[in-house]
Amino acid sequence: MTEPSNLATSAVGEARRHPDAVEARTRRSPGKAWGLWVARRLGLAVLTLWLVSVIVFWATSALGDPVRAILGKDFAVSPARVQLIRDALHLDKPLVERYFIWLGDLLSGNLGTSVTSNLPVAELIGDRVVNSAFLVLVVALVMIPLTLVLALLSARRPGGVLDNVIQGITLALAGVPEFVTGILLVALFSTSVFHLLPAVAVLPPGSAPWDRPASLILPMATLVISVTPYLVRILRSNLLESLGSDYVELARLKGIPERRVLLRHALPNTLVPAIQVTALQLAWLVGGVVLIEYLFNYPGIGATLVDAVRNSDFPVVQALAMIIAGVYVLVNLVADILSILLTPRARTGMAA
């Protein structure tokens, strides 16, 4: 299960929705216009992050009594611990003040102290962040070439046997929730059918996931299977659109071999929408790892987040939520800037 937007208006459309680019057309200096656009886009990202922090803080602080959630049944019996946690979370101060204390700490790099383990949050999640980033990186390294190959194979002969098979499989897989895919893979590859791969990524303390590549295969495969189908479908339909255009017709009339037409003429023109969709899928991955890490006991931010949510360990939940949303905002920012850089029309449009 991935997070696509509808095809008609999709992320691809988003790439073309740059009102700033159109607006900038009236300005004179190209360098200045470009700088202004980047500055505006950066400002927007910072604004988004700030609103994200408001939502994260509000959702974890204002919906219920945090102390009651943290202590559960102990709430009634240990008033001393209640006061201890109230002090640690500044709960005697008003909500708005608490928010600014939290935001100030966050900005100065202080992520707070875990309520359940009393360890600094940064220390608690440091390794986990690295592990998750590693998993996402491995998935991306497999997903991008795989998508390219499948989409090109599919678009080479639209309606052919290979195209139909790829289309059928990707369509069937595109909607299946990632944890369902993961469980099915475990059942297939590490239980009765084939006893090949480890079902859980149990790591001895102190060792990193890259020391045990076998335990990475199933989580990686699950995420690749969850993300790739949608990407293949988008890239294929972009390729087909590109193949129907005038410049491709011209290239064909000039007698350029079809293979070259596909790789040199059609493919580069699908690059910008492809970057946008890939960025969305990468950002989705950061959320998608939550269920998959939990399933495979992979020591990353996802499994940590689920534990923290269960224990109502708010400082940990808030820090991880900010990291996940922050990655999304950052990935989108980079994708937008790349898209503008790679679209001559948009780039020179600013200068004209």
Next chain:
Amino acid sequence: MNLRSLLRDPKILIGGLLTVLIIALAVFGPFVAPHGEYEIVGRPYTNEGSFLGTDYIGQDVWSRVLYGGRSVLVIALLATLLGVAIGVLLGVLAAYVGGWLDEIVMRLNDVLLAFPQILIALLVLSSVDQPTWWMIVLIVGISHAPRVARMARGVALTYVTRDFVTAAEAIGEPRWRILLAELGPNLVVPLLAEAGLRLTYSIGMVAGIGFLGFATDPGAADWGQMTNENRLALLVQPWGVLAPVIIIALFTIGTNLIADGLGERAAKGAA
């Protein structure tokens, strides 16, 4: 657009059959279940009970599968309806009114889109002791809303500039009537496609929340929760996990096929 012409599309036909089959299983299952929802029929994780064996406390897996669809189905359907309703309202209004309203709605949308859907769910779940079923409906529905709004705005924008809307405005029709009467029919197919897609994700999310162990009714039969309860025995008695997982897979394949078929029609209609 009539049903017969829709069913001629093999995607919609197969997807429809799968979906109807699973919905029938969820709705009528409890009437034909060989054992009760909470009935202990044997020792845990054995092949006692009916053909799928027993679960983590010795309940009959097949009967639990038959009982466990209603909650997932009802919560996913309501969440989808809520998400589509809020999203369409905001998206169409933003597109039609335009200006500052459009700007504000779409900026807030961008902020909400920075949260993966499961993260929204987890944030809310962290501050409650015990989630209720309507809480899950709200969380899943609201997490859909910005995504639907973006799509609805996009579709509505392509129509807002067309002559028939301008004509309706020129003869002095009130705005809400233009929205309802002129834009409405043109949004039906794309909206149904979007709703199908959202239903697919709702099922995944609702089951996923159960899989993570956040139970609205601990102990009750529920396809999502069953995967969590029995997952430790995946290597010993896989059916406790595999049966609900296979059903969720078939269900989401079905709804996604319908959504894709409808989406193709929407694209043709717009062209």
